[in-house]
Amino acid sequence: MSVVQMMKTEPSVDETKVTKEEDFQPTFLDLTGVSIEFPTKKGAFKALDNVNLKIAKGEFISIIGHSGCGKSTVLNIVAGLYKATTGGVILNGKEVDEPGPDRAVVFQNHSLLPWLTCYQNVEIAVKAIFKKKKTKREMKEWIEHNLHLVHMDHAMHKYPAEISGGMKQRVGIARALAMEPTVLLMDEPFGALDALTRAHLQDSVMEIQSDLNNTVIMITHDVDEAVLLSDKIVMMTNGPAASVGEILKVELERPRNRLELANDPQYNKYRAEVLKFLYERQRRPQE
Amino acid sequence: MKTKIINTLEMTGLSWMVPVVRLSTGENPREQLSEIMTVIGLPLLAIAAFLFLWAGAASQVKTSLGELPGPSQVWEQTQGLYEEHVAEREKEEAFYERQEERNAKKLAINPDAEIKVREYTGRDTFFDQIWTSLGTVFTGFLIGALIAIPIGVACGLSDKLYGAISPLVQIFKPVSPLAWLPIVTMVVSAVYISDDPMFEKSFITSAITVTLCSLWPTLINTAVAVASIDKDLINVGRVIRLHWVTQVFKIAIPASLPMIFTGLRISLGIGWMVLIAAEMLAQNPGLGKFVWDEFQNGSSDSLGRIMVAVLAIGLIGFLLDWLMLTLQKVLSHDKNAGR
Ligand SMILES: Nc1ncnc2c1ncn2[C@@H]1O[C@H](COP(=O)(O)OP(=O)(O)OP(=O)(O)O)[C@@H](O)[C@H]1O
Ligand SMILES: [Mg+2]
Numbered sequence: 136m137s138v139v140q141m142m143k144t145e146p147s148v149d150e151t152k153v154t155k156e157e158d159f160q161p162t163f164l165d166l167t168g169v170s171i172e173f174p175t176k177k178g179a180f181k182a183l184d185n186v187n188l189k190i191a192k193g194e195f196i197s198i199i200g201h202s203g204c205g206k207s208t209v210l211n212i213v214a215g216l217y218k219a220t221t222g223g224v225i226l227n228g229k230e231v232d233e234p235g236p237d238r239a240v241v242f243q244n245h246s247l248l249p250w251l252t253c254y255q256n257v258e259i260a261v262k263a264i265f266k267k268k269k270t271k272r273e274m275k276e277w278i279e280h281n282l283h284l285v286h287m288d289h290a291m292h293k294y295p296a297e298i299s300g301g302m303k304q305r306v307g308i309a310r311a312l313a314m315e316p317t318v319l320l321m322d323e324p325f326g327a328l329d330a331l332t333r334a335h336l337q338d339s340v341m342e343i344q345s346d347l348n349n350t351v352i353m354i355t356h357d358v359d360e361a362v363l364l365s366d367k368i369v370m371m372t373n374g375p376a377a378s379v380g381e382i383l384k385v386e387l388e389r390p391r392n393r394l395e396l397a398n399d400p401q402y403n404k405y406r407a408e409v410l411k412f413l414y415e416r417q418r419r420p421q422e
Numbered sequence: 423m424k425t426k427i428i429n430t431l432e433m434t435g436l437s438w439m440v441p442v443v444r445l446s447t448g449e450n451p452r453e454q455l456s457e458i459m460t461v462i463g464l465p466l467l468a469i470a471a472f473l474f475l476w477a478g479a480a481s482q483v484k485t486s487l488g489e490l491p492g493p494s495q496v497w498e499q500t501q502g503l504y505e506e507h508v509a510e511r512e513k514e515e516a517f518y519e520r521q522e523e524r525n526a527k528k529l530a531i532n533p534d535a536e537i538k539v540r541e542y543t544g545r546d547t548f549f550d551q552i553w554t555s556l557g558t559v560f561t562g563f564l565i566g567a568l569i570a571i572p573i574g575v576a577c578g579l580s581d582k583l584y585g586a587i588s589p590l591v592q593i594f595k596p597v598s599p600l601a602w603l604p605i606v607t608m609v610v611s612a613v614y615i616s617d618d619p620m621f622e623k624s625f626i627t628s629a630i631t632v633t634l635c636s637l638w639p640t641l642i643n644t645a646v647a648v649a650s651i652d653k654d655l656i657n658v659g660r661v662i663r664l665h666w667v668t669q670v671f672k673i674a675i676p677a678s679l680p681m682i683f684t685g686l687r688i689s690l691g692i693g694w695m696v697l698i699a700a701e702m703l704a705q706n707p708g709l710g711k712f713v714w715d716e717f718q719n720g721s722s723d724s725l726g727r728i729m730v731a732v733l734a735i736g737l738i739g740f741l742l743d744w745l746m747l748t749l750q751k752v753l754s755h756d757k758n759a760g761r
Contacts (some may be wrong), residue, residue, distance in 0.1 A: 204485040216657055246654035250676045250755030260670060263662040294755070314662065 151323035160191035163179045163350060164318060168222030169212060182208050183397060185222070188369060191275045197361040200250075200371030200380075201417065206354045207243065209371075213352065214240050227317065233378045235311050236264045241324045245303040246293040246418035253306045257281060257313050264314055281313040282306070284343055301332035305339070312343065321353040324361065334393065337364060345389060358413070362405045363391060381400060384409055434748050438462055493728035496733070499726035507547040514542045524598045548727075550710060552734065555697060555708035558625055561740075562632025563693045567686060569633070570640035574671060576683075577641070577649020578678070591638065594744045599635035603704055604632050624706035636689035643685025647678030676755065683750035690746055691709050709735055 285305035441457035576586035701710025
């Protein structure tokens, strides 16, 4: 069986690699024909055109593509923060039409409220969501539990300005996890971090995901990160009117170890696939 | 302990004290001494130079009321004003004592006697005037803030509302409040009628004048601050489905607090300047009236006393600004705010 299984949405390019395979898992999150136009001064700007994506429960999806192609826009539509012009998102049989804690977002630049401590940043979400469902003590335990998951117990009562970028990102993840989301949406969660911190956090995320079995959509620029973490890599074509170019299934066994994988031929094959897509087929015109 | 003291000093804008504290704990004496030289020594030197120039220049200017007062005359007048204040207080006490004695005697003779309690109606001293002005400026400023902040928040949240009232703001903002003064005076006289008024009419007039001018910077700053809150912060609120009231109080206002405070600081500064002018013009009690009365008085001490008032006005303005800045640092998350 071929290692690389491509599921293509555009039937035009490169037929040889396609081994059509039905997805046996039921669809949990379904994007159908999603297009969006932004009103601008020069008229409507079509950022996304006919994006289709089916995601099963517990899957870890990453979206990769060149800067400005519309990755964040896809995420924001799933989050309900933007409304698709045509098409729509169905989550667990229900249409998504507003933001909600079942689709927690880890924002591109952490977005912690600077006037609250790390604890209070998680607390504000927990209080809003579990107002009537948890007692005060349960809430406290739940907040501390989530900060513990991202190894932030020691700096719980510090303000965002007093902690490092990596720590802020962790608190952002803790806040999202504390919402008990059915889908976790992460927009370049490790984008602004140094390689070492990034590796640490990637490991934490893998750990947490194997514990909680969340459905995750993560945006990234980093090919290694995408291959290491994902079950499927969604590669987007360049904008404007961007769409899903190819979807790469990553069938590496979990738990994955970055050091062992470095010399793994399968791993490197996946990497090469993504790189090829980004730098050959979707080379940016100006580069 | 030391760090705590130093933090408090920096928080309250007394950072020039920091090297003194450091020196007293024997930390790197040489560096601290040179630090003291720059943060304390140089300003002192500048003040000394100013006093010297002032003393020199003042004796050259001859006015109809005599020489322009120099620093030493002004200092004498300050003491004089203080003595006057103390004397006036003694007189007042004596007055009340006598009144009480009289009443006690009356009651001793006839327990059913009607006793009269009269208010002391002495002259307002310089220090009384300072308190009057401070009370007025804070009243006007607080009313202004209570009006401006909610409207500003509403404008920041709704482009349409902002667009609607923006022309009004643009037109009223540049109007000197002194132009309002006659209208405010007339309206207050017409509307504020009561037999036993809680506040003096003049107080209300001055306070409203302060309100009218301290409104705008706070309103505009609040609106701009709320409108330019980082969208991600708002989105955090949307994802956790905060009620819009909670959204306003837990996210919008704290996020814009630094800028709101900057607006409040500007407002209070303008309010203080305008109040003095309004008091002069309308003869409403306060420091402005003191200056005007001294000017009309035209004695040989007058210029010196006015100079004392000028310095006091400046000093108080400075203290008000410092107060706002400290409040801002304590209350808002942006610890490096303002300068
Ligand atoms: N609110 C908006 N109004 C107008 N245009 C927008 C808006 N949001 C996004 N766009 C446009 O849509 C396109 C896609 O933007 P998006 O932020 O989704 O890109 P991205 O792939 O996330 O980029 P990056 O990797 O740099 O974060 C861009 O051309 C952007 O200018
Ligand atoms: Mg983006």
